[in-house]
Amino acid sequence: MPTVKDYTNNYENKWCPGCGNFGILQAMKNAFVAEGLAPHEILLISGIGQSGKTPHFLECNFMHTLHGRALPVASGAKLANHDLKVVVNSGDGDCYGEGGNHFIHAIRRNLDLTLLVHNNQIYGLTKGQASPTTQREMTTNIQSHGVLNRPFSPLAVALSLGAGFVARGFSAQSKELSHLIQAGMNYKGFSLIDILQPCVTFNHLNTTAWYKERAVDVTTLEHDVQDRQAAMLLAMEWDERIPTGILFQQDEKDFTALNPWLQEGPMLQREYNTDKINAYIAGLYQ
């Protein structure tokens, strides 16, 4: 059986001490081990930002791609081989800003991918500018008079697009987060896990303490996880309490199940047959 040690590598970690990413990294390793998956059985695809570096800090197959483009690369890998276990690491800027269009359409496409969005409500790697989820009152070196734009509500957007698995995790609740990741990976279809995460260097508003005061486990509320409208109301709660856990889950056929071209197995396994091509070509000359 795989162990957490199998996922440990000696590549130098480049996150700030105390970064919420450490909790997410640990939760990922625990989830993979609990699923009985060895490092060579997982493909991580990440974007750019502190979240994008995640795959370097654990042993596995990965492609650390471009800013905002993790989802298209992951989608392409799944089109080629839908047997792959693909987990995507992205961030609030990467996924909801630069890659916003891909976020929308990856949800609609509903490939069997698990998307982890490290949402610290700030741009870390570029040193503290507002992200799409930064709160309005926050001032930064660029938004020097405070953020004027309304914050992006990822879970509400995902729900409105018909997403079948919508969850919110919290980096300081590693055990719960690990379970969420497992649930997302076992969900047949696109799963979104938006993860609240402090940025100890640049976000002095949404600190661990700030999140802890507000985070409330959705299972402690009276909520039907198959009720999209109720999930929508929970998804939009923020100032007083922030529901965490699986807000919405409903089974439906994913992209692969619906796609007539994929019914005979993953494209990677399909046979290359010169005779068939030659026969087709001969027909053009008849």
Next chain:
Amino acid sequence: MATDLTVKIGGEAGQGIQTVGDLLCRVCRQAGYFFLAINDYESRVRGGHNFLQLRISDSPVLAPASQVDLLVDLDGVTCALHEDELKEDGLILCRPEQQPERDRVMAIDFAHLAEKAGNKAAENTVAAAVCLALLGAGEELCLKVVAQHFDDKDDNIIEINLNAVRAGFASVTESDLKCGDLLWKEQHPAGAMLDGAKTLALGAVAAGCRVGAFYPMSPATGIMTNLVQLAEHFPLVVEQAEDEIAAVNMVTGSNFAGCRALTATSGGGFSLMTEGIGLAAITETPLVIINAQRPGPATGLPTRTGQGDLLFTLHASQDEFPRFVMAPPTVVDCFDTMQRAFYLADTYQVPVIVLVDQYLVSTTVLVAEKLQISPNAAPIAPAQPPADPASYERFAFTEGGISPRLFPCQSQALVKATGNEHSPDGHVSEDRKNRTAMVEKRLAKLPAMKNEQRPPLLHYEDSDWLLVSWGSSYGMVREAVEILRQQQHNVGMVHLVDIWPLPQEPLQGILSQHKWLLIEQNATGQLGWMLRAELGVKPQGSILQYDGRPLEVDRIVTQAATRIGG
């Protein structure tokens, strides 16, 4: 004198001139004729003025002709717009209410005949039948082709269209007007009816392409439409992406996972893909992109043709890395080009850009040569994983710069890649020595890549003057050279098909020892710039056409004759 006849059919968008042209091509094919049909259309769904121009011959057709034998006016404006192209003994076919005052006009009420045949929608079949009757084709042959053409439709629809053919033929039996000297005898077809889009898609399938991702954009969409049709016969999945950025990165993801994958786009979409080209380049993931050029900048002329992207394509995406750029000269060559593109992308783990254009993509020709599957067409298997999987490094330094490639999750060896600069193991590295070594590793592929390049196509290369061109203009320049030689000009041609990387020989030897003229469909002579930079050679002059229309043989002949004669 060989048979050489041109039919031009003008109509509004949505009126179905395509159907008329398609039926004409099919009948020509069944009679053993060669042809080349070009589509000239506006960027609109309905209305406007479009035309289809079909040149028919008993030998392979290289280029469209400028003089028309039969002008078919379906929109009431074709005559006025194109009458000056009509030969002296040319014939006009139009509707009665749009009949111009001149000799040799046949006016037919297509709609009325179609209604009598059973449905007004069969108007195009009537028009095609009248055309064919005027060209002297036999009714039986046309009936047979129409029946084949509609064989996937209901019996009722087939019967209406057959009636439409009969009505079309009957309408001209009284007339003694005739056009051309075609002999319509049913024969074994001289080849396959293909256009650039279809041949490119077929080439991709022959190369074992398994994934297509694209965003619709004229004139590249047809390539992906053809790929979708082929997905019904071969293992292939085609996905419409949300934008070209997604399309190119999906294709990179598919290639990374181990499947050959294709995207096709045009100028603006290609601009969006430039970022993704860089990701493929630094992760050394094979990538094949077709850029079907249209005139720009920005939206430019969406449905028209040009060769304005050459230098852009050579440099697209930031910083430096090796790539292939190739430009097939003919429809039939599109098949081989696509197989080479996939083979070279896999072998060298680099981006390959196939540069075509609206002219090549939408031109239909009769291809006599049999499409041959290349011995290198099959997808390349991954490398053997090392005995100790932990020792595997995706970007290991090697003599030729090519590292053993594995696919993720297919062995115990982990495949790690990043768009950041990286050490051989695929982890981010900012180390100074490593950076230099990695740049050199990637560029170390260039000498072998140059050796892969096909030499330029040469005709009469010992002549005093040479016309130098590239890509889809091959047929036009080739025909111009023959005409110039008939006019006693000592002219040959050098035509580039593999543009980049550019091997020095034989080009430098030839171009430094001859007088030459550059022929391109752009305004600044981009190939000339490249040849001057790479080989230090300079043309005596250039013939540049950048009106968005196919290169005109007459223009090349006139301008070249002036330069050479003077």
